Amino acid sequence: MMKTLPHRSYLRWFMRLTFIPFLLLISVMGSLIARPVHGQNPLKRTVSLSIANQSVETILERLEKIADVQFAYSFELIKADRKASLTVKNERLEKVLNELLTPLQIDYSVTGPRLILLKPRSGEAVLPPSSDFRASLAPETPASVDKVVTGTVLDEKSQPIPGVNLVVKGTQTGTTTDAQGNFRITVADDQAVILFSSVGYLGQEVAVGNxxxxxxTLQDDNKSLSEVVVVGYGSQKKSDLTGAVSTITAKDISRLPVAGIDQALQGxxxxxxxxxxxxxxxxGVAVRIRGVGTINDNSPLFIIDGVPTKDAFSVLNPADIESMSVLKDASxxxxxxxxxxxxxxxxxTKRGKSGAPRVTFNAYTGIQQHGRLIPMANSQEYIxxxxxxxxxxxxxITNPSLQRQLIPSTLQVADTDWQKAIFRTAPIQNYQLSVxxxxxxxxYLLSANYFDQQGIILNSSYKRYALRASIDTEIARKVKIGTNLNITYSQRSIVGSSGDGYGGNGGSIVRYALFRTPAIPVYDQNGDYADLPQFPAFFGDGYNPVGLAQKQDNKEQQYRVFGDIFGEWQILKxxxxxxxxxxxLNIVNRKTYNENWGTNNRINSPSTLVNRFSPASTITWNNTLNYDITIGENHQITALAGxxxxxxxSRDVGGSDRNFIDQVSNLRYLGQGADITGRQSFESDSRWxxxxxxxxxxxxxxxxxLASVNVRRDGSSRFSPTNRYANFFSGSAGWNIDREEFFQPLSRTISLLKLRASIGQLGNQDIGNYPYASLVGSGYNYVFGASPQTVAGYAVVTRGNSNVKWESSTQTDVGLEMGFLQNKLQITADYFIKRTSDILVPIPVPKSGGSAAAPYVNAGQVENRGLELDLIFRYKKGAFSYDISANASFIHNKVLSLSEGRPIPGGRIDNGVFGTLTEPGYPIGSFYLLQQDGIFQNEGQIFTSAFQGNNIKPGDVRFKDMNGDGLINQLDRSHVGSPIPTLTYGLTANLQWKNFDLSAFFQGVSGNKIYYQVATDIEGFYRAFNVTQRVVDDHWHGEGTSNTQPRVSWSGSANNKQPSTRFLEDGAYTRLKNLQLGYTLPSTLTKKLGSSTIRVYVSGQNLLTFTKYPGLDPEQQSSDNVNNEQFKGDVAVGIDWGTYPSAKTYTVGLNVSF
Incomplete structure (x- = not known):
């Protein structure tokens, strides 16, 4: 039975591979948790240094390297450009800092390995020391004391901030917060105002009152000199970046109840x-960065903790992410x-930080429901x-056998709403625990996650169990090792979500729900799924969609191990x-059983089983050498080589069986089918x-x-030896204009102004394995000899091309970054040109060349031009604060050439009929259709218009004669729109008042079209499907009654359902993706409960959608993916066969930390 596949042996191997190292990680982390927290005071470390007449900044950088500490300070605040000298040998850092900073009148406080430098002292404005200060301070100027004010300073995540400076406005009275963010300060009266400031945060004034x-709560200062952005194989200060990089933080992700990290990027x-x-x-989702550049793979590369992948959905729980950097340009x-x-x-991903163990628990649970439904005819309207x-x-119609009978108007029939029959209210829940x-x-950091999403369509679901461990340790001076390990196991129950499957089981459940006449009930009198009705000629088309969903047994299990082991050595300064x-490591087991059912067992006859096991592994090893040097005071160089x-x-092994006599679930195994001759097995292996x-x-x-130069040389086994290697370069430059002397008079208004530009070339190797080699296949048998004997034969099934080389993308970018009002308002604009060349396309071959598939050549070129805008605004007054972030992208896509390749049809919309065409001058996969020109109102209009056929009647669709030859045919098709949006945008607003917080997130697209394919069947009137309400209300039934919907007629369907703009709809939408209201319990209460923070919230997902699209959901990337047409992907998207819609989600959640 199951032993026919090597499933159990792989499973045992998988468990050994993951369980043993995971136990080791838990043991190590357990010892760390149990170990007392000691050795965290860096002031006891010894330092030897001799440096003369250098800037304070340079001396602090040297001390950071030698003592392995971090200094946090404002360059202007401590006047770090001042010169100083220091000579010490084997002295404690505490003494060294006192010797260096005391003459400069600079104080400091210690927080773990971080030392916070405070503003310089003067004899007239002195801050009293906290318990963490180790430098002597000048005496405080006495101030009149009326009352004592105490409190806590928190960051935007409600975590305490140590070392915050407090000064009573207009006085010399001040203090700093302690390690728990607490403070105590005296003020003169209720009119006093306290100024709060800290490195890395925006300053704030608070009126004391009574x-x-x-x-x-202090907000992050995005212009902090210490802000670091993660880039390829390293990180850079944001102010030093010369490329186009967007950053999404954990805060941006935390409010979204999404299952995958790629979903968290939306908007x-x-x-x-x-x-x-x-x-x-x-x-999964489709992610496109700066447009669609090729007819092949357009998915971006994900780098997760240094490990690459193209499939990021199942790798991580989004709550484990610290940040995501989107590298958009060539630089x-x-x-x-x-x-x-x-x-x-x-x-x-998130990592552990120095300090006592910290436990966090996040959970939400809720329900999901369908959104709007398509108005359909009821039974009486249908009749x-x-x-x-x-x-x-x-x-x-003169032939009586072809004439349709009239349905008795008094016929007693059901009145079933099939959309409501397939949809349900479904639960969703997520639990995350980390220490x-x-x-x-x-x-160290250890986290566990359980996610369970039941689908809003019957018999669909997804569950995921995830464990993650992250650990790093300094095993010797200047030597550190560490690991990140992610283990996930997921289960899916799959029903048809898109496409028609040529009428088979793979078709969309939604599609069949729209087809089914309301005159048939869900169940017959015996309690079975109702199938063929009383009048099959009228009601018999399509399957029972409830039965189709419930009878599908399509299960997928996925085991995934993703992680790395690393080591670092600080060789020299x-x-x-x-x-x-x-x-x-990704192991997928998919088992699909198609049960035989229906009237006279007409559906899935015979029953079939397919079981496939697909393990894949990718091993990556990279080595990098980084060198940072400052020459003098002005030149900073960072170099990387690696x-x-x-x-x-990857492997794919499995088998199929059919005709199961007993269809009970515990006998659905290979080898149990009665048709022995129908059993098959398959196996494939691929590597690169x-x-x-x-x-x-x-x-x-x-x-x-600023300037940056990148170079990379890649060699891929996917290409022939003559084209195996390629070089890729980029260069960029930047100018921080706001730091020029001449700009200082404007600095109070324009606090940030930066200009940058880049150019470079990138590659795309994801074009399939070994297109340079011809593929030989079996099954080409031949008969030899006088006494005929069949001999097994092989033949070339796919032609190779040894001259195939990399697809390349040349990109140019110019960016401008601006900040106003001390960076409360920040605007970033980028204009880019992205030109992809040497795109692999198939070329036609003469019929004399045989039946082998055409070879691929580097013949295509595509261009994307666009403008990107990002805006952030922050405001705070008293207990109220808000921030608004918005982004918009304007993109124009155009195919420049296909060289010798012919235009590429795609997007099947009927058997042998395609709705898109990719050719020069137009976007990839643009719709290529006839244009509807209203409805023929009378015979005169038919006579004076271009000839459309012999059976055209008043009430039929009229088409435009695009080529002017007086005849409507396929030559009158034209490009009428694109599924690629010209505008993509997102808007996020966060508001906070005292302990309440409210966030709203909108996302949308514009400028794209969707081909409403399912309407060609439910409005095309060629089979006895149900019809939409707009057909009932708006169809033509006499001259002047309609100029959009034709007459209802089977004989007219050949004309009226042709691929045309009749079914092409505006795909633009704006959606309220998330709305969340939260409340953080007061610290006085949480401390009594033994917790540092407790937050409760309610949230809604996909609550509102503003669109003109008449289908269930305008957000879709689907096509008829069930069918194996030659051209899929981005040349065939935007076709709605009745797509599984996104759900409205309502959740309540809890965030707790200890």
């Missing part, structure tokens, strides 16, 4: 379009060379409309080596490798003038 206790970054393929649970992405043409998304069609047709902590040398070995090796192997050399140099002069 309060004696304050809770103050959060300009230039990034994220579209749900369908609304089915566990379904930022070129370091990934042959895999970066579609953009790169670098994901950094009336088909009687009208029969009356219209019988007058012209983290560490010492000054070791850090500024010179660091890192080696990183990564693994992506190697990367990748090896990927990549080896790369890469380097990067960044240069900054006085932090004003």
């Amino acid at each position: 309060r004696t206790t304050l809770t103050v 959060k970054s300009s230039g990034v379009r994220v579209t749900q393929s369908t609304g089915a649970p566990g379904e 930022s992405a070129a370091i990934y060379g042959a895999r970066a043409a579609n953009g790169v998304i670098v994901v950094t 009336n409309i088909y009687n009208e069609a029969a009356t219209n047709d019988n007058a012209s 983290s902590g560490g010492t000054d040398k070791s850090h 500024g010179l660091r080596f890192r080696t990183d070995a990564g693994l992506d 190697t990367e090796a990748i090896h990927s192997v 490798s990549l080896f790369s050399l890469f380097g990067r140099v960044n240069y900054a002069f006085r932090d004003k003038y």
Whole structure:
């Protein structure tokens, strides 16, 4: 039975591979948790240093390297450009800092390995020391004391901030917060105002009034000099970036109840379009960065903690993400060379931090419901409309056998709403538990997650169990090792979500619900699923969609191990080596049983079973050498050199069986089918490798003038030896104009002004394996000899092309970053040109060449031009604050050439009929249809218009004669729109008042079209399907009655349902993706409960959708993916066959930390 597949042996191997190292990680972390937190005071470390007449900034950088500490300070505040000298030998850092900082009148406080430098002292304005200060302070100027104010300073995540400076406005009275963020300060009266300031946060003024206790929340300062952005193989200060990089933080992600990390990107970054393929649970999404650049793979590369993958959905729980950096231009992405043409998304996960163990628990639970439904005819309307069609047709049909009968108007029938029958209210729940902590040398984090989403369509669901461990430790001085390990197991129950499957089981459940006449009940008198009705000629088309959903037994299990082991060695000052070995192991087992059922067992006859097992593994090993050096006071150079090796192997093994006599679930195994001759087995194996050399140099002069150069050389086994290697380059430059002397008079108004530009070339190797080699297949048998004997034969089934080379993308970008009102308002604008060349396309071959598939050649060129805008505004007054972030992307896509390749049809909309055409001058996959020109109102209009056929009647659709030849045919098709949006946008608003918080997130697209394919069947009137309400209300039934919907007629369907703009709809929409209201319990209460923070919230997802699209859901990337047409992907999207819609979700949640 199941032993026919090597499933159990793989499972045992999988468990050994993951369980043993996971136990080791738990043991190590357990010892860390149990270990007392000690050695965290860096002031006891010894330092030896001799430096003369250098800036304070330079001396602090040297001390950071030697003592392995971090200094946090404002350059202007401590006047770090002042010169100083220091000579010490084997002295404690505490004494060294006192010697250096006391003469400069600079104080400091200690928080773990971080030392916070405070503003310089003067004899007239002195802050009293907190218990953490180790430097002597000048005496405080006495102030009149009227009352004492105490309180806590928190960040935007409700975490305490130590070392915050407090000063009573207009006085010399001040203090700082302690390690728990608490403070105590005296003020003169109720009119006093306290100024709060801290490095990395926006300053704030708070009026005391009659309060004696304050809770103050400081917002992050995005212009902080210490802000770091993660980029390829490293990180950079944001102010030093010369490329187009967007960052999505954990805060942006935390409010969204999504299952995958790719879903969390939607609407959060300009230039990034994220579209749900369908609304089915566990379904992936399509991510497109700066448009669609090729007819092949357009998916970006994900780098998760240094490990690459193209399938990021099942790798991580979104709650484990610290940040995501979207590398959009050539300058930022070129370091990934042959895999970066579609953009790169670098994901950094959360890690443990020094301090006592910290436990967090996050949970939400709720329900999901369908959105709006398509108005359909009820039973009486259905009978009336088909009687009208029969009356219209019988007058012209002379053969009695073809005449339609009238349905008795008094016939007693059911009145079933099939959409409501397939949809349900479905639960959703998510639970996340994590523990983290560490010492000054070791850090750990362990998290567990359970996610369960039942689908809003019957028998669809997705469950995921995830464990994650992250640990790093300093095993010797300047040597650190660590690991990240993610283990997930998921289960999916799958029903048809898109396409028609040529009438088979794979078709969309929604599609069949729209087809089914309301005159048939869900169940017959015996309690079975009702199938064929009383009048089959009228009611017999289509399957019972409830039965179709419930009878599908399509289950998928996925086991995934994703992680890395790394080591770092600080060789010399500024010179660091890192080696990183990564693994992506993905094992998928999919078992599909098609049960035989229906009237006379007409559906799925015979029953069939397919069981397939698909393991895949990718091993990555990269080594990097980083060197940072400052020459003098003005020149900063950062260099990177590295190697990367990748090896990927995938297998697909399985079998099929059919005609199961007993269809009970515990006998659905291979080998149990009665048709022995129908049993089949299959197996395939595929592998590829990549080896790369890469380097990067960044240069900054006085932090004003910036430059960066990237180079990478890739060698891929996917190409022939003559074209196996390719080089990729990029260069960029930036200018921090706001740091120029001449700009200072404007600095109070314009606090940030930066200009940058980049150009470079990237590659795309994801074009399939070995297109240069011809593929030989079996099954070409031949008969030889006088006494005929059949001999097994083989033949070329796919022609290769040894000259195939990489697809390449040349990209140019110009960006402007601006900040106003001390960066409360920030605006970023980018204009880009992205030109993809050498796109692989098939070329036609003469019939004399045989039946082998056409070879591919590098013959296509596509261009994307666009403008991206990002805006952030922050405001705070007293206990009320809000921030608004918005982004918009305007993109124009155009095919420049296909060279010798012919135009590419795609997007099947009927058997042998395609609705899109990719050719030069138009976007990829643009719709290529006849144009509806109203409805023929009378015979005169038919006579004076272009000839459309012999049976055209008043009430039929009229089409435009585009070529003017007086004849309507396929030559009159034209390009009438694109499924690619010209505008993509997102808007997020966060408001906070005292302990209440409210957030709203809107997302939308515009400028795209959707072909409403299912309407060609339910409005085309060629079979006895149900019809939409708009057909009932708006169809033509006499001159002047309608100019949009034709007459109801079977004989007219050949004309009226032709691929045309009649079924092409506006796909634009604006959607309220998320609305959340939360309340954080007061700290006085949470402390009594033994917790540091407790927050409760209610949330809604997909609550409102504003669109003109008449289908269930305008957000879709689907086509008829069930069918194996030659051209799929982005040349065939935007076709709605009755797609599984996104759900409205209502949840309540809890965030707790200890």
